[in-house]
Amino acid sequence: MEILLIPFIIALVALVVPSNFMRQFSLLGGIISLAATSIRVASFNSSEFYAITQECLTNFGLTFKMGYDGMSLFMIVLTNLITLLIILSNYNRELSSNRTFTSLLFFMQFALLGVFTSFDGMMFYIFWELTLIPVFLIAFWFGTAGNKPALMKFFIYTFVGSLAMLISLISIKAYATSFAHDDLMAVQLTAKSAFWIFGGFFLAFAIKIPLFPFHTWQPNTYTTSPMAGTMLLSALMLKMALYGMIRWMIPLAPEALAEMTYPVVVLGIIGVVYAGVLAIKQNDIKRLFAFASISHVGLIAAGAVLIGQDNWTAVFIQMGNHSLVAVGLFLAADIIEQRLGTRSLSDLGGISKVAPRFAFMFGALVLASVSVPLSSGFIGEFLLLKGVFSYNMVIGVIAGTTLVVGAVYTLRAYQLSMNGPAKTAPFADLTWNEWLAFLIIMLIIVSFGVCPQTIINFVGPSVKNLIESVTNTLAK
Amino acid sequence: MEALIVIFLSGLISLFVAFAKKPLYVLITACTGLITGAILLINQWNTPSTLFASYKGLEFNHTSIAYSLVAILFTFLAILAGYKSFKDELEHTGDYVALYIFSLTGAICMLTFTDMFMFFLGLEILSIPIYVLAGTRKKDVRSSEASLKYFLMGAFATGILLFGIAWIYGATKSFDLNTIAMVIDGEAKHSSLLFIGVLLMLSAFLFKVGAAPFHFWGPDVYDGSPSIVTGFMASVVKLAAFGAFMKLFGTYFTGLHDFWAPALMVMAIVTMFVGNLSALSQVKFKRLLAYSSISHVGYALLTILSTDPMNEMNLLFYLFSYGFSVIALITISTILNDEEDRLEAFKGLAKRSPFLGFVAVLSLLSLAGVPPLVGFFGKYLVFSSAFIQYPTLVIIAIVNSGIGIYYYLKTVMTVVSKEETTENTAILSVSGLQWFVLVVCALGLLFGGIATSHLG
Incomplete structure (x- = not known):
């Protein structure tokens, strides 16, 4: 319970904290919530389920069932860690002493934790929608001027997607006694109704991830949001959808898997190639990373529908990796924009000569993003590609091009901005907080790249349980 | 049933109280009437009653009591929200408040009727004050x-x-x-x-x-x-x-x-x-x-x-x-x-x-x-x-x-x-x-x- 309450209370307190103390307060808040989670992690046994609320059946099937198992706890840790990194990377920015911003950030953290700990369909839906409001306000109030159309598109897209999910939830609840995860899973569906229910969930998640062809809101929203908004969107909100696929969409309507696996995998892989190619042509560095993000998550989404122990574990590894890399890359893009006032690659060059520490960190992130061995991305991407290969050889080969294309666009971004003759005005090297944020990201990426077994052991048993119950439902 | 009478009377009284040219008195009368009415309705929750033994025109069962309570709540809020503008027209404060309350009386009839007569009466009592208010x-x-x-x-x-x-x-x-x-x-x-x-x-x-x-x-x-x-x-x-x-x-x-x-x-x-x-x-x-x-x-x-x-x-x-x-x-x-x-x-x-x-x-x-x-x-x-x-x-x-x-x-x-x-x-x-x-x-x-x- 304290996991959820801490960010909520911090969000409320942040509204009254004096603004010259705001930065320290938010940093402290981020550390406290991460520390509270660490206590939970320390006493965690990966094969068990821990309830955090009293379950009670109310008159329309809402049960308030919340808790966590390995998968959820992994997401909880990730959320708290990324929030802390966002605070850290914002620390010397103007925004960090803004009361509303800090409050919204913690409110967002609260809503996200709610999503990851809900074991009740309606609670999941409520928290899922709740995340939309803070991120929308952050982007609207603190983003670039004139971002109204982009945000409107974003809000309407995701809201319509969520409504489709609501239809699915209502229709599956019509056959169940309550919204509890177990009750909904126990429902036996005909192939036809499973198809529609799966479809409703899929629409919601595909828009949020975003998968091709539902991605059109994403590049504009990412580029017009402030750094923190972009980080929240790419590092955390998108993970909600991937997590939702594994926790809700597939276990609730596994009967549709036979029909739906192929289209989803194909869409995911189209996204990988298509967004990758578009990323190569981008001149705006933030937009480039936005497309890169679409490209990476396409593969993760494909892995999520290919049900299997290795694939799902890889999905979690890759989610963690993608979150960290995304935070790092968007921080790098923002540092460039802050110092030079431009994000356009054609105006950049030679930064490595004036800011070697930044160039080093950026380079390391670029390598992590293209999944070189010894970074956690390597393990995740390798396992995912292996899964896609064994599902369908041709698709696997096409998916494999992500390694090449990914290397092209990220290295191109690195080369154009860091190498070559110095084109730009003097560039101040990293401040301590940016340095620390990069360092934490790199340390985690490398340590899990060297020793991925930790994550595999952490989420493995709960993945196994979920897969077992899904196969049991299918066998009946 | 008593609730309906109390609410109606409070409307009537607020018309007369308005002669004192003290808008606050009107407001107090109206609010007292509405609150008393609501309390009487809540009291009736467990004892369903009808208008007269011989003529069952209105029936207060759980559903109609719940609906009526919500109607009273909304009228209450509307009168409170509008008080500032009623107050400015000193000679009409009583009229406005009374019209809202009369309209509410009609609404309660419409929510509790068991008979087409009462339904029609309720509808008209509801509508006529609104025509005036509009x-x-x-x-x-x-x-x-x-x-x-x-x-x-x-x-x-x-x-x-x-x-x-x-x-x-x-x-x-x-x-x-x-x-x-x-x-x-x-x-x-x-x-x-x-x-x-x-x-x-x-x-x-x-x-x-x-x-x-x-x-x-x-x-x-x-x-x-x-x-x-x-x-x-x-x-x-x-x-x-x-x-x-x-x-x-x-x-x-x-x-x-x-x-x-x-x-x-x-x-x-x-x-x-x-x-x-x-x-x-x-x-x-x-x-x-x-x-x-x-x-x-x-x-x-x-x-x-x-x-x-x-x-x-x-x-x-x-x-x-x-x-x-x-x-x-x-x-x-x-x-x-x-x-x-x-x-x-x-x-x-x-x-x-x-x-x-x-x-x-x-x-x-x-x-x-x-x-x-x-x-x-x-x-x-x-x-x-x-x-x-x-x-x-x-x-x-x-x-x-x-x-x-x-x-x-x-x-x-x-x-x-x-x-x-x-x-x-x-x-x-x-x-x-x-x-x-x-x-x-x-x-x-x-x-x-x-x-x-x-x-x-």
């Missing part, structure tokens, strides 16, 4: 237009309703609802008189709740009337009309469900689309509210269509959630007090007054159905109870919610916008009563859903 901004042409339009259209609809009652009387030889229901359920083959009567009544009801294609009066009347009257119409009048609609069609005419349901289904679909699509391009706040209310009528019609045993309560909860949003928004609009009632007046509200902005955003998001606000739970209950019988209709309704999000979001963005227009710099004066109303609405919007999910 025209109270005497110097404003739009207000007079609203009053006249509402009166003419209302009279026309009443005529149709009476005609329908007459046909039904012809078929069943009774005004008593139980007898009518017995005839309907008892006969294998119905007389054609009954069908015509039911259809006429259906049209009259659709007019009263403001469903398409009988909705044309809605936007003009909402727009022209003084804001508080608009709020009262959208909450209490709508509640009373829907309550009676549900009672007749959802309970007593269910024997003919197969006959009227297809017609109502088509109307519900048309209503949703007309409301949502017309709302998209509105620039005036109350017109937007009027069209959004039409779309909400469309969703609420789903409860009348479905034969779920809980649908009376679902409908009540839906209107309850809707009323909070409307009253909050109307209160805010009276505070802003924009001559032309433009949506632009809301621009930068969150910056000018964070509290008002917060309540406005809550109300709009609740109307759009964003969880965890009460509007979401209202929608959820309505949709899920109708889903088994009418899956397609529910999907259409959800598509419509998707359309609706556009104009709600546009308004939200206006409210939270960073830019301030130069003209809107006057300091907003919020009276204590308006604060109270807004706080009540905000609490209702935030916690109404969770609280109700715990109740019986």
Whole structure:
């Protein structure tokens, strides 16, 4: 319970904290919530389920069932860690002493934790929608001027997607006694109704991830949001959808898997190639990373529908990796924009000569993003590609091009901005907080790249349980 | 029963108290009456009673008590929110307050009747004060237009309703609802008189709740009337009309469900689309509210269509959630007090007054159905109870919610916008009563859903 309450209370307190103390307060808040989670992690046994609320059946099937198992706890840790990194990377920015911003950030953290700990369909839906409001306000109030159309598109897209999910939830609840995860899973569906229910969930998640062809809101929203908004969107909100696929969409309507696996995998892989190619042509560095993000998550989404122990574990590894890399890359893009006032690659060059520490960190992130061995991305991407290969050889080969294309666009971004003759005005090297944020990201990426077994052991048993119950439902 | 008398008397007394030229006394009389009435109703929860032993015209059972309590609550809030403007017209304060209370008396009759006589009486008692109230901004042409339009259209609809009652009387030889229901359920083959009567009544009801294609009066009347009257119409009048609609069609005419349901289904679909699509391009706040209310009528019609045993309560909860949003928004609009009632007046509200902005955003998001606000739970209950019988209709309704999000979001963005227009710099004066109303609405919007999910 304290996991959820801490960010909520911090969000409320942040509204009254004096603004010259705001930065320290938010940093402290981020550390406290991460520390509270660490206590939970320390006493965690990966094969068990821990309830955090009293379950009670109310008159329309809402049960308030919340808790966590390995998968959820992994997401909880990730959320708290990324929030802390966002605070850290914002620390010397103007925004960090803004009361509303800090409050919204913690409110967002609260809503996200709610999503990851809900074991009740309606609670999941409520928290899922709740995340939309803070991120929308952050982007609207603190983003670039004139971002109204982009945000409107974003809000309407995701809201319509969520409504489709609501239809699915209502229709599956019509056959169940309550919204509890177990009750909904126990429902036996005909192939036809499973198809529609799966479809409703899929629409919601595909828009949020975003998968091709539902991605059109994403590049504009990412580029017009402030750094923190972009980080929240790419590092955390998108993970909600991937997590939702594994926790809700597939276990609730596994009967549709036979029909739906192929289209989803194909869409995911189209996204990988298509967004990758578009990323190569981008001149705006933030937009480039936005497309890169679409490209990476396409593969993760494909892995999520290919049900299997290795694939799902890889999905979690890759989610963690993608979150960290995304935070790092968007921080790098923002540092460039802050110092030079431009994000356009054609105006950049030679930064490595004036800011070697930044160039080093950026380079390391670029390598992590293209999944070189010894970074956690390597393990995740390798396992995912292996899964896609064994599902369908041709698709696997096409998916494999992500390694090449990914290397092209990220290295191109690195080369154009860091190498070559110095084109730009003097560039101040990293401040301590940016340095620390990069360092934490790199340390985690490398340590899990060297020793991925930790994550595999952490989420493995709960993945196994979920897969077992899904196969049991299918066998009946 | 005593509650009805107390409420009526408090209206009457406030008329006379107004002679003292002390508006506060009027307010106290009215509020005392409403609160006493509510307490008496709550007392009656366990002891159902009727008007007289020999004549059972009004019946206070659980459903009608719950509906009446909500109607009293909304009237209470509307009077409190409007007190500031009533007070300014010293010679009319008593009239205004009394008219609201008389209208509420009619609403309670409409929610508790068991007999077509009482129903008709209630409808007229409800409507006539509203015709007057709609025209109270005497110097404003739009207000007079609203009053006249509402009166003419209302009279026309009443005529149709009476005609329908007459046909039904012809078929069943009774005004008593139980007898009518017995005839309907008892006969294998119905007389054609009954069908015509039911259809006429259906049209009259659709007019009263403001469903398409009988909705044309809605936007003009909402727009022209003084804001508080608009709020009262959208909450209490709508509640009373829907309550009676549900009672007749959802309970007593269910024997003919197969006959009227297809017609109502088509109307519900048309209503949703007309409301949502017309709302998209509105620039005036109350017109937007009027069209959004039409779309909400469309969703609420789903409860009348479905034969779920809980649908009376679902409908009540839906209107309850809707009323909070409307009253909050109307209160805010009276505070802003924009001559032309433009949506632009809301621009930068969150910056000018964070509290008002917060309540406005809550109300709009609740109307759009964003969880965890009460509007979401209202929608959820309505949709899920109708889903088994009418899956397609529910999907259409959800598509419509998707359309609706556009104009709600546009308004939200206006409210939270960073830019301030130069003209809107006057300091907003919020009276204590308006604060109270807004706080009540905000609490209702935030916690109404969770609280109700715990109740019986």
